[in-house]
Amino acid sequence: MRIVVAECTVDYQGRLTAHLPRARRLIMVKADGCVAVHADGGAYKPLNWMNAPNLLEEGDGTWVVTNPKGERLVITLHDVIHDSTFELGLDPGLQKDGVEANLQQLLADRPWVLEDGLTLIRREYPTDIGPVDLLCADPHGGTVAIEVKRRGEIDGVEQLARYLERLSLDPRLRPVRGIFAAQQITPQARTLAAARGIAAVEVDYEGLQEVDSGELRLF
Amino acid sequence: MRIRAERDDLADVFTRANRAVGTRTALPVLQGLLCEVRGSTLRVTGTDLEMTVRTQTEVEVTEEGRAVVSGKLLADAVRKLPPGAVTIGTTDSDVEIIGNGPRFTLRQLSLEDFPVLEETPVTGTEVDGDALVEAIGQVAVAASNDAARPILTGVLFEPGDDGLRMVATDSYRLAVRDLPGVGVAGSGLVPARGLRELGRTVGAAKVSVAVESREAVFASERGSLRLRLIEGTFPKYRSLLPESYPNEVVVEREALLEALDRVSLVAEDHIPVRLVLTEGGVEVAVSRQDVGGETEHIPGEFNGTDERVQVAFNPRYLADGVGAVAADQVRIRVIDGLKPSVIDGVDTPGFLYLLMPVRV
Numbered sequence A: 001m002r003i004v005v006a007e008c009t010v011d012y013q014g015r016l017t018a019h020l021p022r023a024r025r026l027i028m029v030k031a032d033g034c035v036a037v038h039a040d041g042g043a044y045k046p047l048n049w050m051n052a053p054n055l056l057e058e059g060d061g062t063w064v065v066t067n068p069k070g071e072r073l074v075i076t077l078h079d080v081i082h083d084s085t086f087e088l089g090l091d092p093g094l095q096k097d098g099v100e101a102n103l104q105q106l107l108a109d110r111p112w113v114l115e116d117g118l119t120l121i122r123r124e125y126p127t128d129i130g131p132v133d134l135l136c137a138d139p140h141g142g143t144v145a146i147e148v149k150r151r152g153e154i155d156g157v158e159q160l161a162r163y164l165e166r167l168s169l170d171p172r173l174r175p176v177r178g179i180f181a182a183q184q185i186t187p188q189a190r191t192l193a194a195a196r197g198i199a200a201v202e203v204d205y206e207g208l209q210e211v212d213s214g215e216l217r218l219f
Numbered sequence B: 001m002r003i004r005a006e007r008d009d010l011a012d013v014f015t016r017a018n019r020a021v022g023t024r025t026a027l028p029v030l031q032g033l034l035c036e037v038r039g040s041t042l043r044v045t046g047t048d049l050e051m052t053v054r055t056q057t058e059v060e061v062t063e064e065g066r067a068v069v070s071g072k073l074l075a076d077a078v079r080k081l082p083p084g085a086v087t088i089g090t091t092d093s094d095v096e097i098i099g100n101g102p103r104f105t106l107r108q109l110s111l112e113d114f115p116v117l118e119e120t121p122v123t124g125t126e127v128d129g130d131a132l133v134e135a136i137g138q139v140a141v142a143a144s145n146d147a148a149r150p151i152l153t154g155v156l157f158e159p160g161d162d163g164l165r166m167v168a169t170d171s172y173r174l175a176v177r178d179l180p181g182v183g184v185a186g187s188g189l190v191p192a193r194g195l196r197e198l199g200r201t202v203g204a205a206k207v208s209v210a211v212e213s214r215e216a217v218f219a220s221e222r223g224s225l226r227l228r229l230i231e232g233t234f235p236k237y238r239s240l241l242p243e244s245y246p247n248e249v250v251v252e253r254e255a256l257l258e259a260l261d262r263v264s265l266v267a268e269d270h271i272p273v274r275l276v277l278t279e280g281g282v283e284v285a286v287s288r289q290d291v292g293g294e295t296e297h298i299p300g301e302f303n304g305t306d307e308r309v310q311v312a313f314n315p316r317y318l319a320d321g322v323g324a325v326a327a328d329q330v331r332i333r334v335i336d337g338l339k340p341s342v343i344d345g346v347d348t349p350g351f352l353y354l355l356m357p358v359r360v
Helices: A100-109 A154-167 A187-195 A205-210 B007-018 B071-079 B129-140 B253-263 B315-324
Strands: A002-013 A017-029 A035-038 A048-050 A055-058 A062-066 A072-085 A119-125 A132-137 A143-152 A176-185 A199-202 B002-006 B032-038 B041-047 B051-058 B060-063 B065-070 B085-090 B094-098 B103-109 B125-128 B154-159 B163-169 B173-180 B188-191 B206-211 B215-220 B223-228 B247-252 B273-278 B281-288 B292-304 B308-313 B329-334 B341-345 B351-355
Touching: A017 A072, A035 A072, A048 A072, A100 A119, A100 A132, A100 A143, A100 A176, A100 A205, A132 A154, A143 A154, A154 A176, A154 A187, A176 A187, A187 A199, B002 B007, B007 B032, B007 B041, B007 B051, B007 B071, B007 B085, B007 B223, B032 B071, B065 B071, B065 B103, B071 B094, B071 B103, B125 B129, B129 B154, B129 B163, B129 B173, B129 B206, B129 B315, B173 B315, B188 B223, B247 B253, B247 B273, B247 B281, B253 B281, B253 B292, B253 B315, B253 B329, B273 B292, B273 B329, B308 B315, B315 B341, B315 B351
Parallel strands: A143 A176, A176 A199
Antiparallel strands: A002 A017, A002 A072, A017 A035, A035 A048, A055 A062, A062 A072, A119 A132, A132 A143, B002 B060, B002 B085, B032 B041, B032 B065, B041 B051, B051 B223, B085 B094, B094 B103, B125 B206, B154 B163, B154 B188, B163 B173, B173 B351, B206 B215, B215 B223, B247 B292, B247 B329, B273 B281, B273 B308, B281 B292, B329 B341, B341 B351
16 A cells, blocks of 8 residues: 655546646545545545556556546645555455444344243245245244344335245244344334234344353353 | 476475465465475465465576566466476466466465565474374364454464373364474474365375474475464363263274264254263263254163263264264263263373363
């Protein structure tokens, strides 16, 4: 990663023509070749940029970046205040937490938090209209289909109702009932769930992580 | 750079070095192989910065030089050429590969961008290569793939009572393997992912092993494999090994593996396989509400303080452990259904597999 802070003007020619008048800016040249010109504002978005693949030619006080599409970015450096290069190494990538998949995994490991005695039969249980998030058994021999959402809205309830209709056709699983689980459930979804005979349960994502899954570990 | 060599020799060095090349990397140049020709030798280097594989072969050299080319393309292109001699040479920005008719022209990657890698030769301990690869295979099954807990993705190399000890754990199981008579001085946590490549990259009859302060180096006549050590403290595993077990059963390894293979038709990771140790052997059973079940008896010799002992395991972890035992007969030692059990071979000291049960 090369980081340059410089007094510069920038001219772009390509899909349109753009000019950035002389000012102090941050220029980033990433290891993948991407060149981005940032102001001290505008959040993450550069004022101008050229994605890889491109060709950066450094002349005397001028950088010319071109790409195979015929676009051209000319950066004229009037005064270079800082110029350094860092080896950042491999990036492990963004690990998102709290998404539906995490919530589903947490509930799969601890289905009893939704209702006493529930045990997991299978995650992503297939039906002919798509997989239901969790299929569990209750202690009375019944089957419970669980749809997991971050935000529980009407369409999620409808989706679970359709799954229940399909699952109830399977004599091995009958009787089948549903639980709609989400971090937040809208009043409309709660009302619709009640009308469909589906239990609506709000779950605390942070709290779930602290509930012991019951798995035995060596340490 | 311009060389000529047999297709199979070139395909071999490119393919083995390419095993270190990552498919997802932030630096495009790391998808390349560095080819260096000096004297009469072609040396090929592939790296993802954690794992570096260097291979080499003797070639007919017309011109010395260096170039970086896409590893996958280079290995695949050479492999798909007709048998016989292959010529590889560089032009200003390309590498030409010509073999008995077909001619590939591949773009060079930036030589300047290719990382400068550790080359210092290390003095290692020479060990039987096949035994080392087998031992690594036995312990590496217990290593985790969860990048969130990096210390569990490694295999601990440390001096044992009588040689080299290797240990791996993912917190559900732990495998320990001793290689007697192997005096490796250093210790460190070596990435299991890289170790699994040892046999396919530089495996040979004799392999030199060295564990340095920052990396482990495996070298043979076929090249070298350098693995950057994982930083962190490995769990204190010795205290996890129970001192005694009141119950044990000995069964034929193949019979148990076949039974577990049948069980796997019904079971998934979260569906435990139940073992009942009793007079005459062990009952194996699995049951799934939505699918059905399977049950069978495996004859064996049971010794225990109880008439009947039940314990349940993750079926894959159990099969991994039984499969890692290098003996005709496997012994399962059980305290109870909630404490770790131990799997090892009869009359084959030097390996054990500690496995945590599943609560049922």
